[in-house]
Amino acid sequence: MDTATLPDHRTAADPVALVPFAPAHLPGALALSREMSWPYRLEDWDFALRVGRGFALERDGAVIGTAAWFPDEADHATIGMIIVAGAAQGRGYGTRLVEALLGAAGPRTLLLNSTAEGRALYARYGFQPAGTVRQHQGPYRHRGAAAPDPDLRAMALGDLGAIAALDRAATGFARRPLLERLIAAGEGRVLLRDGAPAAYAITRPFGRGHVIGPVVAGSPDEARRLIAASLARLDGQFVRIDVPEGAGLSPWLTGNGLPQVGDALTMVRGALPPAGPARLFALANQSFH
Incomplete structure (x- = not known):
């Protein structure tokens, strides 16, 4: 999926835009990870989005969701950094982010490490259990x-x-x-x-x-x-x-x-x-x- 042609799902009732992740999104992404009690620093977000590619969900200039993927030099990639603000959950934004990642990654084999809350969503898109990380x-x-x-x-x-x-x-x-x-x-x-x-x-x-x-x-x-x-x-x-x-x-x-x-x-x-x-x-x- 070309990020220049991301589908625009915005409506008057739900003016949330899916856009490529940019440096301007870093403070908002950091706030989201803190809300989730993830121990990321701003430097960790910056590092991840320099080695990978990402998306952000914006509403009225605020970041309410993030997702990233990390392609290798062959036909594989990992995905992660998938967060939706607590106040915005239950409205299909996680699905929008995952579908954007799948569209960008194309036919690559994809690997991810899921929280308990995300497993059902990923299973709907064909992800199968392959192990556990401690x-x-x-x-x-x-x-x-x-x-x-x-x-x-x-x-x-x-x-x-x-x-x-x-x-x-x-x-x-x-x-x-x-x-x-x-x-x-x-x-x-x-x-x-x-x-x-x-x-x-x-x-x-x-x-x-x-x-x-x-x-x-x-x-x-x-x-x-x-x-x-x-x-x-x-x-x-x-x-x-x-x-x-x-x-x-x-x-x-x-x-x-x-x-x-x-x-x-x-x-x-x-x-x-x-x-x-x-x-x-x-x-x-x-x-x-």
């Missing part, structure tokens, strides 16, 4: 010094090609541009095997503190080593990490002082690309996975 977070307190891991080092600019290949093997998505922005916004670590990057983790500022993710590794042990090294640099700070249920990291994270505080249902529309043997152990964000 959200862990809290103030982190480092529990004593650990011996340096000789196989870990800071991510270097020359690692990007290997990181992008590992990420595609784990997710099936071709998302090098997203990885470039994530690395630029934070810092990364790689785990070496035979001198070459075999796993990676990225940490960046987000919300109330920092988020660790994505984390891609060949085994839970490798993922724990990368996460432990990232946590060691975040002593005394608020940390969030979103992990797939099948990653098996939830008990370990809870034991390290990051309790599970919520979950989301991963849903897919279309056929997910094959992935492996590397696996995704932590998400960059529930909206762009």
